[in-house]
Amino acid sequence: MRNSLRWKIFGNILLAVFIIFIVNRIIAQRLTPAAVKGSVKEHIGRSVAACKDIAENRELFLGCALQNSDEVIYSGLARHYILCLPEESFSTQQSAICRQIREIRSNDSAELVSHEVEISEQTVNDEVWFVAKLKSNPTGLMIVIRQYDIDNYIYSLWNLRAQVVTFTAPFIVVCLLILTWYCSSLIMAPIRKIEQSLKKLSSKNLDQPIDIVPVYKEFGSFIAVFELLRIRLNESFVQARRFAGDASHELKTPLTILRGNAERMIARLPTGSEEQIRMRSVADEVERLIDITEKLLLLSSADANIIQHDMKEVSISDVIGQLVLDSQTFQSKFNITSELQPKILWNCDQNLINQIFYNLYTNAVKYNVEGGWIKMKLVTEGQGFMFSMSNPTANPPGDLAKKAFDRFYRGDSSRARDIDGVGLGLSLAQEIARVHGSELSMEVSAENIVTVRLSYPANVL
């Protein structure tokens, strides 16, 4: 199965979103801890400076520290702040940490946040602590926070984020899908239009310009290319058509002269002589050439949509009735039967129509079986009629029904050699049928019975 452009676009966008998401996450995971640590340090520094006067009450101090910051992140972290007051009297775990940090008193890693606060990182019991204290520190006030708590806090934030992503992912995918559908419809719309217009193109209307106004300027050149292609195609088609027509036309004069001279020689040669018989077969072959030439000329006019016709209302029942009568006198070896509904009228060119019927009849005779039969049937059907001619045949090629209307197709080549003809009759009959708005079709049954149908009006698919 071929890929769908929509699914391809959708897949690509999905992949792109996924990659962006992953890259974003990796970068964020790398950069966030450092950034958070930096800003936590800054925050504790600022808090010490701003809230030193109410340090005695931890609740008030934390409230003040939070007021100094408008970022939500610190409200979560602030509960991990440890407030080290100068007069540490009770021996809690927190006081022990404060004492230990005070004892280290290493200022090596200290950095200044402002002119009055300094921040440092201290290691106590293999744990890293961030310490903020006043530079001139008469009270000994400090805020300390364990790096482990910050890491933990960041980790829980990531977890929260991952949860949110899990919930929103399906929604995002659906949105992407809708977006893709919308975008691809937008892109496909002008292409569809072009497609529909091109579908209408056939050998019969190649000379008419492609009727599309490009909605978007991006498609202007695309349509222009198609138009150019159509013009080139039409030119070569016209040339090929004209060639067949011209060639047939040019052949007429020499063939007329050839036939005339052959006829004259037949008249002059000794009656019944070998030479006379030979000349007769020459004249017959020339006649055959003239017949082929005329058919080619008619076919090339059909291709150019210029078959000239003289439409009149004709009783098709009578025309076929005459064919049945003629065929019954022509052939005694076949059983020819008919079932004709009388008084069916058709607006047609009788000369051209006769070519269809006689051609079908000739084929039915040529490709019949020993002691076979031909059946003709004419019935009204809807607003029009349906004519069919059936006959049994021996070993028809499997693709007969498909190829029978091809030009110069002669069926089974080993058998065709014994049968007179060039293989133009049916294709010509089909063109004539088309000129009359009708349709010629062939069907071969499992019992090797060939049925050719002429239906009017044609079933336009």
Added chain:
Amino acid sequence: MKILLIEDEIKIAEFTILGLTSAGFKVTHVSNGAAGLAAMLEGGYDLVILDVMLPALNGFEVLEKARDLGSKIPVIFLTAKGELPNRLKGFEMGGDDYISKPFFVEELIARLKAVKARKNNDDPDEIVVGEVCLNKVSNRVSWQGNSTLLSQREFSLVEFLMRTPGHIFSRQEILKHVWAISFNPETNVVDVYIQRIRKKLNRNQPEGIEFPIETIRGVGYRFCDESKVSA
């Protein structure tokens, strides 16, 4: 009979002239419309064969001008096959008949005679060749004191052969003209009809005297000028 042939294709003209002259017509040939019109107006011809596709003036224009200037000479158009509207136009313009290319000279000659006869109002009800008399009104053929009614097809067949006596027609040509079919229907219907006509007419005839439709083995049939007496 003096014929004016207006045709620009030299080869077709030569071939037509040859055929017509050997049939006893006097032919003058011009190869363009303007010269043709001048010759038509000059007079002195019994009939004009006029090609439609001509340089200078086309066939229709030539006829239109000639008719405007009072010429009533009979005209047969030469048209390319399939140009049906052209044919109809030819009749509207006052043409008397048309023949489409490629054509048989014999057919042209038969048409010439028919048009001429119609124009002179001497299109007879009977065609007589040698001892055979064909009556178009009663559909009967008389020969050797024997008068027989023919069916429409039988009559058309005898008439077709009698129009150009001596010329050998192939079965295909006979089918084309008598049955109006231009394909090979793999039939022996022509032979069947010829046999039937012979049978009707040879009845009650003495041994050795046969109706003058002759079979040329491997070639076709012809109508003999004089009744043939076989030894």
